[in-house]
Structure formats: structure tokens, C-alpha cells
Amino acid sequence: MQIEVRLFATFRRWLPASAQGSRCQIEVADGSDIGRVLSQLGVPIDQPEHMVILLNGRPVGPGHPLKPGDVLSAFPAMEGG
Amino acid sequence: MYGWHGKALHVDLTHRTTAVEPVDLGTAKQYLGGRGLAVRYLSDLTSPTVDPLSPENLLILATGPLTGTPAPTGNRYMVVSKSPLTGALSRSNSGGTFPTMLKQTGYDLVIIRGRASRPVYLWIQDEQAELRPAEHLWGKLVPETEDSLLAETHRKAKVACIGPAGENLVRIAAIMNDKNRAAARSGVGAVMGSKLLKAVVVHGTHEVALYHPEEMNALCQQVRSEVRESVRQGSALREYGTAYVPPVTNELGILPTRNFQTGVFEGVEQISGHALKEKYLRRPKACFGCPIACGRDTEVQEPPYSGEGEGPEYETIAALGSSCGVDNLAAITRANYWCNELGLDTISTGVTISCAMELAEKGCLPIADVGRPLHFGDADAVIELVQKTAYREGFGDRLAEGSYRLATSYGHPELSMTARKLEMPGYDPRGSKGMGLLYATSSIGASHMMGDLAYMEVFGVPRKLDPLAVEGKAAYIKHFEDLFALVDSAGLCVFLAIRYLLSQDYQVMPTRLTQMLNHATGAGYTSEDLLHVGDRIFNLERLYLLGAGFTGADDTLPPRMLAESLPEGPGRGHVVELDRMLPEFYRLRGWDENGVPTAAKLASLGLNG
Numbered sequence: 268m269q270i271e272v273r274l275f276a277t278f279r280r281w282l283p284a285s286a287q288g289s290r291c292q293i294e295v296a297d298g299s300d301i302g303r304v305l306s307q308l309g310v311p312i313d314q315p316e317h318m319v320i321l322l323n324g325r326p327v328g329p330g331h332p333l334k335p336g337d338v339l340s341a342f343p344a345m346e347g348g
Numbered sequence: 349m350y351g352w353h354g355k356a357l358h359v360d361l362t363h364r365t366t367a368v369e370p371v372d373l374g375t376a377k378q379y380l381g382g383r384g385l386a387v388r389y390l391s392d393l394t395s396p397t398v399d400p401l402s403p404e405n406l407l408i409l410a411t412g413p414l415t416g417t418p419a420p421t422g423n424r425y426m427v428v429s430k431s432p433l434t435g436a437l438s439r440s441n442s443g444g445t446f447p448t449m450l451k452q453t454g455y456d457l458v459i460i461r462g463r464a465s466r467p468v469y470l471w472i473q474d475e476q477a478e479l480r481p482a483e484h485l486w487g488k489l490v491p492e493t494e495d496s497l498l499a500e501t502h503r504k505a506k507v508a509c510i511g512p513a514g515e516n517l518v519r520i521a522a523i524m525n526d527k528n529r530a531a532a533r534s535g536v537g538a539v540m541g542s543k544l545l546k547a548v549v550v551h552g553t554h555e556v557a558l559y560h561p562e563e564m565n566a567l568c569q570q571v572r573s574e575v576r577e578s579v580r581q582g583s584a585l586r587e588y589g590t591a592y593v594p595p596v597t598n599e600l601g602i603l604p605t606r607n608f609q610t611g612v613f614e615g616v617e618q619i620s621g622h623a624l625k626e627k628y629l630r631r632p633k634a635c636f637g638c639p640i641a642c643g644r645d646t647e648v649q650e651p652p653y654s655g656e657g658e659g660p661e662y663e664t665i666a667a668l669g670s671s672c673g674v675d676n677l678a679a680i681t682r683a684n685y686w687c688n689e690l691g692l693d694t695i696s697t698g699v700t701i702s703c704a705m706e707l708a709e710k711g712c713l714p715i716a717d718v719g720r721p722l723h724f725g726d727a728d729a730v731i732e733l734v735q736k737t738a739y740r741e742g743f744g745d746r747l748a749e750g751s752y753r754l755a756t757s758y759g760h761p762e763l764s765m766t767a768r769k770l771e772m773p774g775y776d777p778r779g780s781k782g783m784g785l786l787y788a789t790s791s792i793g794a795s796h797m798m799g800d801l802a803y804m805e806v807f808g809v810p811r812k813l814d815p816l817a818v819e820g821k822a823a824y825i826k827h828f829e830d831l832f833a834l835v836d837s838a839g840l841c842v843f844l845a846i847r848y849l850l851s852q853d854y855q856v857m858p859t860r861l862t863q864m865l866n867h868a869t870g871a872g873y874t875s876e877d878l879l880h881v882g883d884r885i886f887n888l889e890r891l892y893l894l895g896a897g898f899t900g901a902d903d904t905l906p907p908r909m910l911a912e913s914l915p916e917g918p919g920r921g922h923v924v925e926l927d928r929m930l931p932e933f934y935r936l937r938g939w940d941e942n943g944v945p946t947a948a949k950l951a952s953l954g955l956n957g
Contacts, residue, residue: 289595319807324599326808344807
């Protein structure tokens with residue numbers, strides 16, 4: 268299934284080359300959860316308290332399932348100050 | 349004394365006199381310094397009914413007990429006065445290098461009253477204070493004012509001054525220091541201008557005596573190493589400055605857009621920190637003693653927007669950018685430079701211009717009054733109107749009054765995005781409910797810096813809160829208002845304090861801030877003591893507001909925030925349910941149903957007469 272991923276601030280470094288600005292469309296396996304998708308992109312998810320994850324603009328945890336067309340956004344929890 | 353010098357400099361501009369008075373240690377412990385101590389002096393020395401632009405109003409420049417110490421970011425000062433924009437308190441905060449040098453003069457605070465007969469500046473070298481003529485500086489922009497003053501005082505002196513906006517009594521004028529840092533909000537620059545005081549120039553050599561210097565240094569080293577490690581791993585603030593925020597708030601649907609008509613801006617990618625870094629960033633810039641370096645030293649080489657300076661920060665991008673519908677980052681940056689050079693608050697300036705744009709688009713503001721067509725997205729109009737505002741030229745004379753007076757003069761006060769007449773910052777409260785309660789209850793009006801729950805609602809620090817939830821927000825706002833009063837009064841930057849000096853067990857506590865204050869002052873505070881200090885400061889401010897004529901009915905928001913729901917984004921359909929939060933807030937504060945502190949509450953804080 269296809270979803271849109273948006274990575275902001277220092278998380279931009281894990282955007283794939285196909286990204287337009289901070290956004291990219293990616294194909295993920297059916298049944299994937301957020302943690303799995305972020306891990307595949309290289310975003311470290313071992314400390315979820317240090318990041319903010321939004322699904323369609325609403326805060327969720329990394330275990331949340333995904334459905335086609337979802338917009339998944341992530342950024343560091345005010346890293347650095 | 350430790351931490352505090354124990355001295356206040358009183359300056360009477362009318363009589364051209366200065367006097368040194370001791371600061372009572374007991375009062376300092378009760379109000380900490382900075383904002384708290386300054387509000388205590390303001391309350392004791394003037395009536396809250398004073399005309400803000402009259403000689404009777406005070407302009408207080410105050411450092412905290414951690415200003416000028418090894419505390420990382422221990423380099424903030426506060427400007428406290430009665431606001432000519434709001435009629436409420438002014439509380440403006442700035443960093444740079446000026447605050448530490450102000451503290452090193454040997455004074456904790458400078459209390460200025462009266463009005464000079466001709467323009468002057470105040471030159472403080474160690475404990476020697478002198479008023480000098482400033483006719484030759486009147487009318488000059490901020491950078492040339494500072495350069496002239498350094499040439500005629502001391503090359504290592506530090507300068508806080510007003511630009512043309514403050515001289516022209518623009519109600520949204522700032523006091524600038526280090527050329528590009530601003531004590532911006534609620535018109536403190538106009539108060540300074542009304543006193544014909546162009547600048548305060550400081551140079552000092554007094555180190556701050558510390559109660560436990562070794563323990564203080566060890567704790568500060570520990571915090572610095574934590575920040576350095578964080579920066580090494582990749583810090584958004586270091587890499588992008590606060591400009592990293594627009595895509596984040598846009599994602600939550602709370603990026604002010606077209607005068608807060610929506611919270612989603614189609615041009616957000618063009619005004620992001622990433623774009624700023626790619627196009628205009630020369631280097632990150634730190635205030636003195638700061639390991640974070642969120643400041644942006646920038647240069648634009650695209651005519652007609654060419655220039656160099658600092659910024660833009662997030663709030664500036666939101667106000668002069670998305671709120672005006674402008675996605676041209678070069679123009680936003682140039683407008684920011686103009687605000688710095690002219691001495692204007694970028695938030696109030698941008699949100700006042702966006703108010704004019706909405707008035708014009710709705711047919712409530714004749715083109716003839718503006719002198720040009722005015723539409724959202726017109727970057728060149730923004731730049732032109734910024735300059736006209738500072739000089740009160742043409743339509744700028746209307747803009748110089750701020751958005752509330754502007755909108756009211758055209759019969760549409762509901763189009764002013766203000767609380768207590770202060771323009772709202774970059775978080776639409778319909779999608780960040782705690783911020784709505786904060787804007788409505790803050791002592792200075794709609795400021796994020798009076799208890800910024802966006803840290804939890806938006807940025808997940810110290811932990812995440814659902815931005816759309818209402819339940820429990822009253823308690824968080826009460827707590828954050830008290831915490832921010834502490835940080836403001838200690839002399840620290842909130843960016844450091846929120847992340848590194850607070851801890852969380854059952855609630856967010858000022859654990860390491862307490863340790864730092866005790867090492868510096870020897871006051872022997874507990875964290876609970878300090879929260880009590882924060883509560884005391886907030887209630888003292890409330891008494892000032894009540895004395896100035898405000899009532900519980902003023903604890904409100906623009907009708908748009910209360911009755912027009914967000915049209916899109918994750919907060920679509922939401923308004924601020926202020927009526928659900930405010931009664932609980934009053935109860936938690938120990939206030940009656942009219943928002944007045946009860947006698948028992950005041951007695952518990954030592955504020956009963």
C-alpha cells in the first residue's frame with residue numbers, strides 16, 4: 268500500500284532521494300505499523316519519547332497500524348534545547 | 349549577597365538625577381529577580397492606572413540572580429513597564445550580550461522614571477551612571493545608533509536602544525540590544541521613546557559572587573556537556589534555528605495563515621528552516637554563554653530584498669510570512685531586518701499588517717486609506733508597510749497603533765487577532781487548546797512566552813500532550829505560568845531551562861533550576877518554594893491588572909477563536925472551549941468566579957497588603 272511520509276527538522280536526513288521537499292510517497296507492506304516504516308527509512312525509534320509522531324496530524328505511538336493513503340509525520344522532540 | 353548584587357540604580361530623567369538604593373534580600377528571595385522583582389518595584393512605585401506614555405510610568409531593566417553567572421544561557425534580562433499597547437503589564441525578554449554586561453555594572457536592576465527635556469542616553473560604567481545628550485542619535489536606525497555609541501563610550505560596551513519606531517511612539521515598538529536582539533513585545537520601545545531616552549549603554553567589571561562556586565561550576569559543566577552531546581547528535585535548533593517549526597505547526601494545522609483564517613499554509617516548504625539554511629544562512633549565532641546557538645546570522649543577495657542581519661525566527665516567519673499569506677522567504681527576511689533596524693516587534697507588526705490585509709480583502713478598508721491595493725501574499729506591501737509603521741507615515745500611522753485599534757477604527761474589532769490587545773503568536777489556539785487558555789489569562793496578553801504549553805502540545809517536551817484535548821489543560825497552564833515566571837525571573841533562557849533544568853515525576857519540577865539558584869544565591873530553596881515564588885509573581889501581576897481596570901471579562905480571545913472553527917487540518921471543526929477551561933483555572937489559582945484572587949490566596953502568598 269502507498270502512504271505519504273513527512274520528516275521534519277533533523278529527521279529530514281532520512282528522507283529517500285525521491286522526496287519532494289520534506290515529503291515522499293512510499294510503498295509499504297500491508298499490515299505495516301509506524302515503527303516498522305520509520306525503521307525502514309532509518310529513523311531510530313528506540314527512544315520514542317524523544318520524537319513526535321503524527322498520523323494524519325494527530326499524535327500517535329510507533330505501534331499504530333497504517334492504512335493506504337495515510338500521512339505519517341515525524342520530527343525530534345525539540346532536540347537540542 | 350550572592351547571585352544578586354543587592355543594588356538598584358534609580359534614574360529620574362525629569363530631574364536628571366541618579367541614585368543607588370539597596371535591594372532588600374528578603375524581597376529578592378521572595379520575587380527572585382528579573383520579571384518578579386521588577387513587577388514588585390513597578391507595583392510599589394507607581395499606580396497601575398498611570399498613563400503608559402507619561403513620565404510617571406516606569407521603565408525597568410532587570411537581570412536575574414543567574415544572569416552573568418556560569419549558568420548556560422544565564423544571559424537574559426527583562427524589560428518591565430506598563431504597556432502602551434495593552435494597558436496591562438509589559439514583560440519583554442532579551443538575550444545577546446547586553447544582559448550579562450548590565451549585570452556586571454554592579455546593578456541588579458535599573459529603574460527609570462520621568463521624561464528628559466531633550467533626547468538623552470544613559471551611560472553606566474561600573475557603578476557610575478551618567479545622562480548624556482542624544483540629539484545626534486535621534487532618528488538613527490538601530491545599527492548606526494549602536495556603532496556611534498560604542499565609538500563615544502567604550503568599544504566593549506553593550507547597547508540597548510530604540511529605533512525610529514520607539515521615537516515615534518509606535519505602540520508595537522521594541523527595545524533592541526546587540527543590534528538584532530529584541531525586548532519586543534507590548535510596546536516597551538514606545539515607553540522608552542516617550543521618555544526621550546534613546547539608549548542605555550553599559551560596561552562593567554563586577555563579577556557575580558556565587559555562594560557555592562565549585563558546585564555551581566560542576567552543575568553548569570554537566571548541563572553544558574549534555575547540550576553539547578545533544579548538538580553532536582543533531583540539534584534542530586542549532587541546524588535550523590526556530591525556523592524549523594513552520595512545517596511542524598502546519599502539520600498540526602495551527603500555523604497562523606492569512607490572519608488566522610486557517611492553520612494550513614500552502615507555501616510552508618518555502619518558508620521552512622531548511623529553505624533558510626539552504627539559501628540565506630551564514631552561520632548559527634549564540635547569545636553569550638549559550639551552547640545551543642539558535643540564532644541565525646543571514647544574508648540575502650536577491651534584489652530588491654538584499655541585506656544582512658539576523659533572523660528570521662519562527663515567530664517572525666509566522667507573523668510576517670504565513671499570517672500575511674507571504675511565502676517569499678527573501679522578503680520575509682528583509683522585512684525582519686527592517687523590523688530590527690527600525691526597532692519593531694516582528695510578531696505584532698506582522699499580525700497587524702495581516703489584520704489590515706483581511707480588512708482590505710473584506711472591503712472594510714478603502715484602498716485610498718492604504719495608498720495601494722492590499723492583498724494577502726503581497727510581499728512588497730509587507731516591506732513597505734513595515735517601514736511606514738515605524739515612521740507613522742500615511743497608513744503606517746494606523747498600523748502603528750496595533751491591530752486592535754486598527755480594526756476597531758474600521759468598525760471590525762473582531763478581525764483583530766489579539767488577547768488583551770496583544771497580537772497572537774504562532775500557534776493557533778484552536779488546534780492547541782492549552783495555548784488558548786494561556787493567551788486568555790497571561791498578564792501581558794497573547795504571548796507564548798508566559799507559559800508555553802506548546803512544548804508539550806506541539807514539541808513533546810518534557811512529554812507529549814494531545815493538543816486538541818481540553819481536560820487537564822487548566823492545571824498544566826497554571827503550572828507552566830508559574831514555571832515560566834521562575835525562568836524569567838532567574839535570568840535564564842527558556843530554551844535551555846525547559847529541556848535541561850526541569851524534571852518530571854508527578855509533574856514538571858524545576859529540579860536543577862533550584863540547585864542552580866541555591867548554588868548561586870545560597871537561598872536554600874526547595875522546588876516547591878520556587879513554584880510558590882512563581883505563583884506569587886503571577887498573582888502580583890494579577891493584582892496589577894485588576895488595579896489597571898481589567899476584569900475577568902478580559903480573560904478572553906478573539907471571537908474567531910471561540911466561535912469560528914478551524915476550516916481544515918487535524919483541528920478541523922475545533923474552536924477554543926475557553927468556557928470549559930477558565931472556571932477550573934480560576935479555581936486552581938485560588939481566584940473567585942470573577943477572576944479575583946481570594947483573601948486566603950493572597951495571604952498564603954504574603955500579598956495581603
